Structures are given as structure tokens and as C-alpha cells.
Amino acid sequence: MDENELEQVYNELIMEHSMNSYNKKKLAGVPDFCEIGHNPNCGDEITLEIKMNGNVIEDLAFSGHGCAISQASTSIMIDTLKGKTVEEAKEIISTFIGMIKRETKSEEELRKLEDAIAFRNVANMPARVKCALLAWHTLEDILNGKK
Amino acid sequence: MNLKDDFPILKNREISYLDSGATAQKPKEVIEALENFYENFNANPHRGAYSLSMEATEMYEDTRTKIARFINSKHREEIIFSKNASESLNLLAYSYGLENLKEGDEICISIMEHHSNLVPWQKVAAKTGAKLVYLYMNDNFEIPEEEWKTKITENTKIVGITHVSNVLGTINSVEEIIKYAHKKGAITIVDSSQSIPHMRIDVQALDTDFLVFSGHKMMAPLGIGVLYGKRELLNEMTPFLMGGDMIEYVYEQNTTFAPLPNKFEAGTQNVEGVIGLGAAIDYIEKIGYDKIQELEKEVVDYAIQELSKLDYLDLYLTKSLEHHSSVISFNIKGVHPHDVASILDSEGVCVRSGNHCAQPLLRSIGIDSTCRASFYLYNTKEDVDKLVAGLNKSYEMFKKYLKK
Missing domain, CATH: 3.40.640.10 (Type I PLP-dependent aspartate aminotransferase-like (Major domain))
Structure with missing residues (x-):
């Protein structure tokens, strides 16, 4: 990884979200889902809280600790998926995972990721892929009813 | 004495290898x-x-x-x-x-x-x-x-x-x-x-x-x-x-x-x-443990001296250096060690980050993970300088986002 790639990953948006996220809080009231995502090898751990309104993800928040990439990825995921239906969210999650694993290449599809497209260069840092995917896999499991 | 020449990988790759605690490089x-x-x-x-x-x-x-x-x-x-x-x-x-x-x-x-x-x-x-x-x-x-x-x-x-x-x-x-x-x-x-x-x-x-x-x-x-x-x-x-x-x-x-x-x-x-x-x-x-210790001591002492100068760093190190071997764990205050390790990697410095297969130990210190630089007989003061430069770079990248 060279200098340029490093700066593309640690960009302004990711840094801001990782260090000072407004999504890092507790939801008011009892959330409909509250799940922990964990990367045992690195110790990153996040707790996702979700409030549903019918089929719509009305609100999300997170707490926990981890590296800049996992924290920012969680925060930006929340911005991207808030207000989406379960079906829309699942599609965006699958596009995001595809982007990080270098399977999704279509620019048109990637545009649906909104700010989360900022993580596309994490695909060049294999050691950090699981950091970027932690929150997305956790939410995917919740929406698929696995947890 | 610089032993790097005995280790083909250290000639073939432009790296400062500071992860011998995980595995050491092999001499020819x-x-x-x-x-x-x-x-x-x-x-x-x-x-x-x-x-x-x-x-x-x-x-x-x-x-x-x-x-x-x-x-x-x-x-x-x-x-x-x-x-x-x-x-x-x-x-x-x-x-x-x-x-x-x-x-x-x-x-x-x-x-x-x-x-x-x-x-x-x-x-x-x-x-x-x-x-x-x-x-x-x-x-x-x-x-x-x-x-x-x-x-x-x-x-x-x-x-x-x-x-x-x-x-x-x-x-x-x-x-x-x-x-x-x-x-x-x-x-x-x-x-x-x-x-x-x-x-x-x-x-x-x-x-x-x-x-x-x-x-x-x-x-x-x-x-x-x-x-x-x-x-x-x-x-x-x-x-x-x-x-x-x-x-x-x-x-x-x-x-x-x-x-x-x-x-x-x-x-x-x-x-x-x-x-x-x-x-x-x-x-x-062939090298001898006495020589190995002499080489390591010079580099590790220098590393402790240089790392101690960095105000933004937490060092997890005994003060009784006679009870200390050649592993140094540290964190940039407020910055996660994985990020630091990635930035050091971009400078060719290999350190380990994480819980080092010792979760109860880290929990007892009240932290989740550290960066760890571990030294061996082939490391030099130059490796330490590269580590310090990489840490300065990491700190500069994160400084303006750190909560005061």
C-alpha cells in the first residue's frame, strides 16, 4: 500500500465519522433490536441498536470500540440506511460487501451506497476488510433474522 | 555488527521487521x-x-x-x-x-x-x-x-x-x-x-x-x-x-x-x-547469546529512549529495565492500534496490533489492544528511527480529529 492509497482510506469523511460520530449514542426508549458485532482477532466490538417502524428502519445508533475504519464504517452505514425499508437496506448491504470484496464494479450500483462509497479503497487493504465489514455483517444478520 | 545480511528476506524486502515476537526471520x-x-x-x-x-x-x-x-x-x-x-x-x-x-x-x-x-x-x-x-x-x-x-x-x-x-x-x-x-x-x-x-x-x-x-x-x-x-x-x-x-x-x-x-x-x-x-x-x-543480548540491548534501549520522548504515546513497560526483554507495547492516545499498524505498514514498518493472544492480560490493564514492536538480533537503530517517523506520521494524521 502506498501513501496515496493510505490517504484515500483515511479520508476526511472517514476520519470525522470515526473520531466524532453523532451516531455513537444510545437510542431513546427500548430498541427493537440490539446486537453485538465482534471481531475476536482484533477485539473490535460494536453494539447496534435499531428502531423499526413497520418495514422501515426508523433509527439506528451504535456504541463500542474499534479502529477508525470499523467505527466510521458503522457510523456511515447508519447514515446510509436510516429511513430505508428492510429490502432496500439488504440490497445496499450486499452492494457494500460486494464493493469491499471487489465483486461489485458497476458505478451505477455503487452510487446507491451514498457516503459509504468512501470505503471503496479499503478493498486495497486486505488486513482491514473485516474492520470495514463488521457493522454491515452484523446488521445483515439481524435483518435476515439470524440473530 | 549488522546481521541483516544473514537474512535473505531482509535484503529482498524493504522493511523494518519489528514483529519477531510473532515469528522471527530465518537466516540463510x-x-x-x-x-x-x-x-x-x-x-x-x-x-x-x-x-x-x-x-x-x-x-x-x-x-x-x-x-x-x-x-x-x-x-x-x-x-x-x-x-x-x-x-x-x-x-x-x-x-x-x-x-x-x-x-x-x-x-x-x-x-x-x-x-x-x-x-x-x-x-x-x-x-x-x-x-x-x-x-x-x-x-x-x-x-x-x-x-x-x-x-x-x-x-x-x-x-x-x-x-x-x-x-x-x-x-x-x-x-x-x-x-x-x-x-x-x-x-x-x-x-x-x-x-x-x-x-x-x-x-x-x-x-x-x-x-x-x-x-x-x-x-x-x-x-x-x-x-x-x-x-x-x-x-x-x-x-x-x-x-x-x-x-x-x-x-x-x-x-x-x-x-x-x-x-x-x-x-x-x-x-x-x-x-x-x-x-x-x-x-x-555461532553469534552467541552474549552478542545477541548486546545487539538487542543497544537497539531496545534506544527504542525505549526515543519512544519515551513521544508525549502522545502510552507505553506499557516495566520501569525496572533489567526485568525487560525485547518487546515493547504502546498506543497513541485515542488512536486505535490497527490504524497505527496500517499507517506504519505504509512506511514499511511491520508491527503487530491487537490483543496478542492475551485477552485477560489486556483486560487487566484496562485496554483492548496495543501496538507491539518486538526486536531481535537483526534490528538496528535505523529500524527504531523508522518506527518513530511512522508514529509521528500516524499522530499527525489523527491529531486534528482527537477529542481534546
Whole structure:
């Protein structure tokens, strides 16, 4: 990884979200889902809280600790998926995972990721892929009813 | 003296390799020994009546003798080959722990243990009803004498202690702990994985009952480990893995086992690993532990001096440097170690980040993870300068986002 790639990953948006996220809080009231995502090898751990309104993800928040990439990825995921239906969210999650694993290449599809497209260069840092995917896999499991 | 030239990878890759605590790089002598074995001696030891197999057997068994001499064990059959330190410790947990412990007994280990000297004992405790007791550290990242003098009691049957912490570099007072454990009637297990690359181990002087280490941290190939045990204890133990070459007579319903050391070496062994370990020992003896320590001390002292100047850094290090080996754990305040490791990587500096297979230790310090720079005989002050430059770069990148 060279200098340029490093700066593309640690960009302004990711840094801001990782260090000072407004999504890092507790939801008011009892959330409909509250799940922990964990990367045992690195110790990153996040707790996702979700409030549903019918089929719509009305609100999300997170707490926990981890590296800049996992924290920012969680925060930006929340911005991207808030207000989406379960079906829309699942599609965006699958596009995001595809982007990080270098399977999704279509620019048109990637545009649906909104700010989360900022993580596309994490695909060049294999050691950090699981950091970027932690929150997305956790939410995917919740929406698929696995947890 | 700069030994980098002895290590092909350090010439082929432009890196400052500061992760020898995870695995050491290999000198060309070790790499050539493997090549020589496969080009001229490869056969299955103990199996063939033809001369090639006899020669392979001789190389394999000569290395056992070499290791016995290297750690000063009384008998060569006290050296058992395994896959790694973890397997050696599992062997002890299964073949000694499960067989000898009962309810009311205690296993005493330190909070500094690598998961490999911790998780197996949880299993032994759960299966036998024995209790797992921990030795904790003081604020200086050391286990104080009063801790082991109160925790090791007549109920203690096994004391397991790492010689050097893989996270903190703290050198534990293993000699005193072993003496005290014996006084209370316990047997002792020393994990010397992080010490044997850097300092001479004398099992008779230590008088430990068991000692384990992996080869790859002392420049041998990956996948070879050693268990040392006192002969009378190993003789009493049941085998761990069953299979070929560890038997005497096999009948349809029962088996008698081979004597030491074969009893504990089931199946075809990692012969190239053993040969490579022999070559690594030759290399260590060629340089000499005194010289290794001199080289390391100069670099590690310089690293501590330079890292201590960085206000933004937390160092997890004993103040008594005579109790410190060559591992330094640190964090940039407010920045996650994985990010720091990635930024250091972009500068060609290889450090480990994470919990280093020691979650209970990190939890006891109140942190989740650290960056860890671990040094070995090939590192130079230049490597330290690169580390410091990389850390400055990391801090600059994060500075404006850090909460004041």
C-alpha cells in the first residue's frame, strides 16, 4: 500500500465519522433490536441498536470500540440506511460487501451506497476488510433474522 | 555488527521487521539446511532399513541431542518434538493435567499467559473440578513476590508461568517461583517461547519440571515446537496422540507404548522442522547469546529512549529495565492500534496490533489492544528511527480529529 492509497482510506469523511460520530449514542426508549458485532482477532466490538417502524428502519445508533475504519464504517452505514425499508437496506448491504470484496464494479450500483462509497479503497487493504465489514455483517444478520 | 545480511528476506524486502515476537526471520543457514535435507537426505526416520532412512534418522535424533545440550537437559529423551508451544502445552494439559488433578486442586498461572498456556488449563479445571488461580501484576507490569507467595499453596498442583510476557516484555522471576512451587509440592511449567530466542535456558539450573517453546520464534521454520520434561515425570504420563511409531506391541484390543521420546511422537514428524531447528541453534551459538543480548540491548534501549520522548504515546513497560526483554507495547492516545499498524505498514514498518493472544492480560490493564514492536538480533537503530517517523506520521494524521 502506498501513501496515496493510505490517504484515500483515511479520508476526511472517514476520519470525522470515526473520531466524532453523532451516531455513537444510545437510542431513546427500548430498541427493537440490539446486537453485538465482534471481531475476536482484533477485539473490535460494536453494539447496534435499531428502531423499526413497520418495514422501515426508523433509527439506528451504535456504541463500542474499534479502529477508525470499523467505527466510521458503522457510523456511515447508519447514515446510509436510516429511513430505508428492510429490502432496500439488504440490497445496499450486499452492494457494500460486494464493493469491499471487489465483486461489485458497476458505478451505477455503487452510487446507491451514498457516503459509504468512501470505503471503496479499503478493498486495497486486505488486513482491514473485516474492520470495514463488521457493522454491515452484523446488521445483515439481524435483518435476515439470524440473530 | 549488522546481521541483516544473514537474512535473505531482509535484503529482498524493504522493511523494518519489528514483529519477531510473532515469528522471527530465518537466516540463510536455516533455509539452506532445509534445502540440503530434501536434496540429499529425505526419508522417513525410524521406518526404513536402507541407509538413506538411517541417515535421516540420525539427523533427526542428532538434533534432539543438540537441543538437549542447548538447554542442558540431563537426558536426550527428555526432549519431545511437537508442532509448536501450544501443542506442547496441550500435551501437558491432557497427559498430565487431566490424569492427575482432582476437585480441590489448584492450577496457578499468571495473568500474563498467552492463551496457549491458559485455555487448556480452563479445560482441565472444568473437567477435573480443579480451580484456576491467577497471579496478577502490580502497576509496574510485574508479578510481585507477595502475589506468588500467597497464591501458590499446598493445594496448588501445577504452576504455569511464561518466562517473558509476549505483550509487555516483562521477565518473570521464574527461578524463584519454581523453587517456591516445589516447596509447596506443585509441578512447574515454563513457557519459554519469548525467552529462548534471546537468552540462554538451562533447564537443570531452573529445575523446572516442564518447559515448552516453539522453534519459529528462534529462527527455525514454522511448525516445530519442543516440550522438555523431567524423565521420571514423562515416563509416568500417558501418551497424548496415538498412532504410528509411538507403540511397542499393538494387539486387536490393546497396545503397549514405546519408551521415551517416541511415546509422545505419534505419526510422521516434521523432520524438516527439526533439521531447521538444529540449524537455528547452530546460528544462535555461532553469534552467541552474549552478542545477541548486546545487539538487542543497544537497539531496545534506544527504542525505549526515543519512544519515551513521544508525549502522545502510552507505553506499557516495566520501569525496572533489567526485568525487560525485547518487546515493547504502546498506543497513541485515542488512536486505535490497527490504524497505527496500517499507517506504519505504509512506511514499511511491520508491527503487530491487537490483543496478542492475551485477552485477560489486556483486560487487566484496562485496554483492548496495543501496538507491539518486538526486536531481535537483526534490528538496528535505523529500524527504531523508522518506527518513530511512522508514529509521528500516524499522530499527525489523527491529531486534528482527537477529542481534546
